[in-house]
Amino acid sequence: MSLLLLATAASGIAAGNGVATDTMLFEGAILLGVATLFVMIFRRLGLGAVLGYLIAGALVGPHGLGLVGGGESKLAFAEIGIAFLLFLVGLELHPRRLWELRRAIFGLGMAQVVVSGLILTALILATLGFSWQAALALGLPLALSSTAQVLPSLKSSGTINSPFGEKAFSILLFQDLAIVPMITIVAALSRAPADPSAPPGWQMGLYTVGAIAALVLVGRFIVNPLLRLVGRYGERELFVVVGLLVVLASAAFMHSLHLSTALGAFIAGVMLADSPYRHEIEADVEPFRLVLLGLFFLAVGMVLDVGAVMERPWLVLGLAAGLVAVKVGVLTGIARVYGMSWKAALGLGLLLSQGGEFGFLLFTQASDALLIAPEAASLFSAVVTLSMVSTPFLMLFARNLEFAPDRDGQELAGPEDAPRGSALVIGYGRFGQIVSQMLHAVDCSVTLIDKKPSQIELSERFDTKVYFGDGLRLDLLRRAGADDVKLIVYCIDDRSVDAAALRPVVEAFPNAKVLMRVFDRRQLMAIDGAGASGAVREVFESSIALGLMALEQLDIDRREIEDVEAALRHLDEVRLDAQLVDGDLSAGMDHRFQPGGSREGTSILEKLRETRRAAKLAKEEAEGEPFA
CATH class of the missing domain: 1.20.1530.20 (Na+/H+ antiporter like fold)
Incomplete structure (x- = not known):
C-alpha cells in the first residue's frame, strides 16, 4: 500500500480547484453505479461479488471505455x-x-x-x-x-x-x-x-x-x-x-x-x-x-x-x-x-x-x-x-x-448428515450444554451445531455428536432441517449478533420459535425488532444468582430476599422497556436500587411487603376459630 500516494492525492484534491472535486464525484458515481449493477448480476449468476467488481473496473477503466482514470x-x-x-x-x-x-x-x-x-x-x-x-x-x-x-x-x-x-x-x-x-x-x-x-x-x-x-x-x-x-x-x-x-x-x-x-x-x-x-x-x-x-x-x-x-x-x-x-x-x-x-x-x-x-x-x-x-x-x-x-x-x-x-x-460432518430433530441448538459451549441437557430431559430430539472445530473434538470425547457450521447461515440451517423444527436456540458467545443477523432466520423459518442467548442489555437492545420469541441475558441471571447468595450470607430473612429479587426484576423490566423505546442506555435510570435508597425501588418493596402481610393475615383468619 502506498499511503504516501494516498496522502498526495488527498492533498491535491484539497488544494485544487472545483474541477478536481467535480471529477472525483463524477468518477465515484460511475464506479459505484457500474459496480452495483455488475455485482448484482454476478451474485444472481452465483459467481460472487469479486468477479463483478473486477469486470466493472475493467469496463469503465482507462483500458476499457475510459470513463474513469487513475x-x-x-x-x-x-x-x-x-x-x-x-x-x-x-x-x-x-x-x-x-x-x-x-x-x-x-x-x-x-x-x-x-x-x-x-x-x-x-x-x-x-x-x-x-x-x-x-x-x-x-x-x-x-x-x-x-x-x-x-x-x-x-x-x-x-x-x-x-x-x-x-x-x-x-x-x-x-x-x-x-x-x-x-x-x-x-x-x-x-x-x-x-x-x-x-x-x-x-x-x-x-x-x-x-x-x-x-x-x-x-x-x-x-x-x-x-x-x-x-x-x-x-x-x-x-x-x-x-x-x-x-x-x-x-x-x-x-x-x-x-x-x-x-x-x-x-x-x-x-x-x-x-x-x-x-x-x-x-x-x-x-x-x-x-x-x-x-x-x-x-x-x-x-x-x-x-x-x-x-x-x-x-x-x-x-x-x-x-x-x-x-x-x-x-x-x-x-x-x-x-x-x-x-x-x-x-x-x-x-x-x-x-x-x-x-x-x-x-x-x-x-x-x-x-x-x-x-x-x-x-x-x-x-x-x-x-x-x-x-x-x-x-x-x-x-x-x-x-x-x-x-x-x-x-x-468434519456438516449438519446435512444429522438425523432430523425437533430443535436446533446453535453453539455447544458451557451455555449450550445446559440447554441441550434440559431438552434431552423431556425427550426432545436435538441437533447440535458449532463452528469451532476444537469444541466439536472435545464434545466427541464425551460421546456427543456436534455438527460443523455457522448457525446464522440460512443455507446451513435448511440443510440441518430448520424448516421442520419447532425450536432454534442460539447459545453462541457472539456479541456482534444483532437484529440484522437474526431477522432473516426468524423470517425464513416461521414455524420455529427462535430463542437467543445475549450477553447484556446492550445486545438485547441490538436484537430488538428481530422477531425472536425470547432472549436471556447471561450476565443478568448469573449476577442475580450470586446476589441472592450474597444476601443469604448476610443472614437476611428469606422472605425479604424474595421481595428484593422480585422488586429488582420488576425495576429492570420497566427500565429495559424504556431503553428499548428510546434506544438509549440512559433511559429509566431512576428504576434501580442506588446507595441511599431509591424512590421507585422502595415503593415496590413496600407494596410487596404489604401484599405479603395481607396474605399472612388472610391465612391466619382462615385458619382461626369462627366467631360465635
Missing part, C-alpha cells in the same frame, strides 16, 4: 481495505492461538512460497527467455496469493477457524511476511543506481522484529487503556474513531519503515483479540472493510491492461492458466505431505491458486530496478489479474465437488 492511485487507496481485513482477522486470533499455528505458518507457508516460487522461476527462465535475475523477480511474486480474495471467502463460509481455514490463513500470513525478503532480493539484484534512502535487507529484518514488538507494547499499554477510557463514555462514535485510528496508525507506522502495512494492522488486531471491546470495534470497522475491499477489486480491474492482453491473448491466457495449474499442483502436494485428505488438499490448492495483489507492487519494483521492462511488468500484472478472475469459477467448481474442511485427514 487506476493506480485508486488501487493505492483501496489497499487500505486489505489492512482493515487483516485487522479484523487479527481480532479473532488470540496470541496463544497464533502461537499454536506457528508450525503451519513457518512450515506449510514457507514450503508453499519457496517451492512455488522456484518452480515458476524455472518455467519462466526456460520458456520466455528472461535472464535468471528477471525470472526470479517475476517467479517469486507469482507465488503469492490474494489475501483480499481468500480471507473474505473463508469468513463468509464460517471456515476461518476450522483446520482447513487455519491452514489457508497460515499460508497467507507467511506470504505477507515473505514480502520483506522478496523486496530485499529485488534490491540485491537491481541494476539501477542504489537508492541511498532505502535501508539494506538486514536492517529491514531488524525493523520488522522491532516494529512487531513496538505494536505489541502499544496495544497493551496504550490502546487497551484508551479503550477502557472510551468505554466509560459509552459513545459509539468514539469507538469508530479509535478503531480507525488503530488500523491507520499501525499501517502508517509499518509503511514508514518500508514494511507490510497489512502485517502491521494484523498485529494490532491480535493485540486487541482479548479486549472486552473487541466485538464493538469489529462491528464499527467492518463497514469500512467492505467498502474499501470492493474499491480495491474495482481498481484491480481498472489497471488490467486490456491492450496487452489483446496483443498476445494466447500468451497471457496460457501464462495465467500455467500459474493456476502450478500453484494448485504444488499446494495439493504440500498439503498432502502435511496430512490433509486429497479432497481438502485439492480444495486448498484451488483456493490459493491465484496471483496476489502484492505482485503488482513487486513487479513495479522489479521494473524500477531495471530487472524487467515496463512492458513485462504490465504483461505479468495482466496475468495476475486474470488468475484472480478465475478464482470464483474455481471455487464454484470446488463447491460442486463438496470440498469440506479437514481435521487431521478426517472430515
